[in-house]
Amino acid sequence: MQTVPEAPEIEAFLKHYEDLAGPRERALGEAYWSLATTGTREAQERLVEASLAYNEVFQDEGAFGKLSAWRERLGGRKDALSRQVEVLYLTFAASQGDRETLARIEELESEASSVYGNHRAEVGGRALSANELLEVLRDSTDEAERRTAWEVSKTVGREVEGTVRELARLRNRVAREQGFRDHYERSLVLQEIDPEQLEEIMSSLKEATDGPFRELRTRLDEHLREKFGVQEVMPWHFSNPFFQSCKREASEALGLTPNLDELFAGRDLLALLKTTYDNLGLEIRDVLARSDLYEREGKDQHAFCLHVGRQSPYDVRVLANVRPDHYWTDTLLHEFGHAVYDKHHDPYLPFFLRSIAHTNTTEAIALMMGSLADDPVWLERVAGFPAEAASGAWQMNRLDKLTFLRWALVVYRFEQALYADPDRKDLNAVWWDLVEELQMQKRPEGRDEPDWAAKIHVATAPVYYHNYVLGELTATQLRSFIETNVTHGPFFLNGPGEMAGRYLIEAVFGPGARDDWRETVERATGEALDPERFVASLEAARV
Known part of the structure; x- marks a missing residue:
């Protein structure tokens, strides 16, 4: 393989940015940890400051131009120097854009993280943690209590809907300034994922799982109608508020294994x-x-x-x-x-x-x-559990993976719609259309809430x-x-x-x-x- 004449210059460039980025990256990690473990306003402000300081390292347009030229020059090579250039190029590309817009994105993401971390849904005047809400949906046989728990699990969506829409607008602005269709396309490219290849994979998985998932839903619905004495199975009859897991329902409906929660109770x-x-x-x-x-x-x-x-x-x-x-x-x-x-x-x-x-x-x-x-x-x-206690656990796992895949398809399709037009007024309906099609969940009559915004990933880990x-x-x-x-x-x-x-x-x-x-x-x-x-x-x- 031919030598790279620019190698000494590239290596010096890489070392310079290592020295710049290293301390700021560590400070960013510490700030993120502080916010996650305390949820304070001060920690939120420190995270914004640390994020801006870190991103500033990679915003120099002249340095980005050098990297772009080296990347083109080294294209096709398989060595450590070329890979470093590629990785750093992608990092720079993700940080390019109007400084004011990027700063506002950091602020909004931090605000959203704080809201999700501090939000406590109220049931009967009592604030419940996420764990406590899940306990209600796992264990309660009271229809009204279950419905209330499910509904309040979504209330954080109302608090952050405006923030998430604004984030989508700002992210799109940055993407379009760089020549991308929208933030969704930009994110995939910067993740080294070909959008067309991903679409082929996701579409093929949907098609391959349509039949098996319909069969599973039939069995689960039969069980839940009998368990709760209802004519129609609604979202609050499942133990997970987004129906991204079906372990409890599959275990009960198919008699696959005893309640694993009970087996782990009291275990270290x-x-x-x-x-x-x-x-x-x-x-x-x-x-x-x-x-x-x-x-x-x-x-x-x-x-x-x-x-x-x-x-x-x-x-x-x-x-x-x-x-x-x-x-x-x-x-x-x-x-x-x-x-x-x-x-x-x-x-x-x-x-x-x-x-x-x-x-x-x-x-x-x-x-x-x-x-x-x-x-x-x-x-x-x-x-150390008895063999008979775990005999059906793996089938339950595979059915749960099937259920999660169908949920992931909902998020995948919804985010495409969100970034295509963050201002569309029917996003709530778009979400439920996808939930009905892909998860076969019945939409509660008259429901028009931003349930899509209740999922933290949509706000703080987009296109993930x-x-x-x-x-x-x-x-x-x-x-x-x-x-x-x-x-x-x-x-x-x-x-x-x-x-x-x-x-x-x-x-x-x-x-x-x-x-x-x-x-x-x-x-x-x-x-x-x-x-x-x-x-x-x-x-x-x-x-």
């Missing part, structure tokens, strides 16, 4: 978590020591993993709101899947490559690990949901490869698990962002991403 979830990752030879106690895992007033009610800075040893943290049940077992395993990926990047990689290959590759690891909470072998040999889908496809393919070629059996058991852990470090975690996500998937699984593997895994669980 952190002990199970440590045992699972110990089996893989992946240490997580350092992450646990930095994490914030239990409910508290003012704290973000969701769960996430955060990588603060890129200096080794890596500062990785998890925020959660743990309760001893099946949902939080899955969530803990999931978030620490992100964590072990983040903490095992090769520290000798160049600074801008010390990161995940892509959002969908880290989601793949997290989803693969979270699914262990439904794996009969894990439930029996790691969690397709990564969960791509992550599921990759997770299915990766686990199959590891268990066929590396461990020759369940990848998480003590003994062979250490081989799986080493393989993940070598093939996925360690290389970081050295390659793009397609090359990462092919290197780790031996083949290009194949949606048919995931579809086949769902077919095996048809009711």
Whole structure:
């Protein structure tokens, strides 16, 4: 391969931006953590300041012009220098635009995060946390109570609807200044995802799952009509307010396994978590020591993993709101899947490559690990439950994946409509049209509320949901490869698990962002991403 005459200049440029970005990136992570764990106005203001300071590093038009020229000059090369230029180019491209507009976007995103974190729905004059609302939808047999809980779970949408529309307008303004159709297209391109290829994948998945999902809905609806003594199944009859999960309903309707929440009640979830990752030879106690895992007033009610800075040893943290049940077992395993990926990047990689290959590759690891909470072998040999208690758990898992896919299609299609026209007055109807078509959920009569804005991702993690889908496809393919070629059996058991852990470090975690996500998937699984593997895994669980 020919040498690059500009290499010394490029390397100096990269080092300069490493020195500029490194401290600000760490400050941004700390500010984000502070807001998530306190929810204060002061923390919100610090996050805006830190975000603006970080983004300012990548807004120099002259530097962006240099990167663009080098990127064109190095196109087609497969080496670390070219990859660094590509990664930094994408970072710069995401930060270009009118300074005032970008600053306003940061402010609105921070405001929205604070609203979602602090919002408490009221039922009977009592403010309920997200966990408490889910408990009502999981356990209550009172029709009125369930409906009230479902309705108030959406009230945050009213608070943020205007903010989300304004964010969409501003994001579109930035995108169009750069020559994109809208923010949706710009986001995909900057994520190294071809919009047409993604559309082909999502459309094929919809078509492949239309029949199986209709069959599942028929069984679930029969069960729920009988359980609640109703003629029509409504959204509040499901245990998840967005119907993005069906584990409880599938378990009851099909008699697949006893209530897993009851099995996990009283169990030490952190002990199970440590045992699972110990089996893989992946240490997580350092992450646990930095994490914030239990409910508290003012704290973000969701769960996430955060990588603060890129200096080794890596500062990785998890925020959660743990309760001893099946949902939080899955969530803990999931978030620490992100964590072990983040903490095992090769520290000798160049600074801008010390990161995940892509959002969908880290989601793949997290989803693969979270699914262990439904794996009969894990439930029996790691969690210690009787074999008969977990016999139907994997079929339940696959039906739940089918349900989540249909929900993800709703968000995927809705965000396309939102960014096509953030001002359209019928967005509430657009949302429910998609919910009815793709999830087969009946729209409550006369309902005209911004239920779409109640989902935090639409505001603060836009154009993200397709990564969960791509992550599921990759997770299915990766686990199959590891268990066929590396461990020759369940990848998480003590003994062979250490081989799986080493393989993940070598093939996925360690290389970081050295390659793009397609090359990462092919290197780790031996083949290009194949949606048919995931579809086949769902077919095996048809009711």
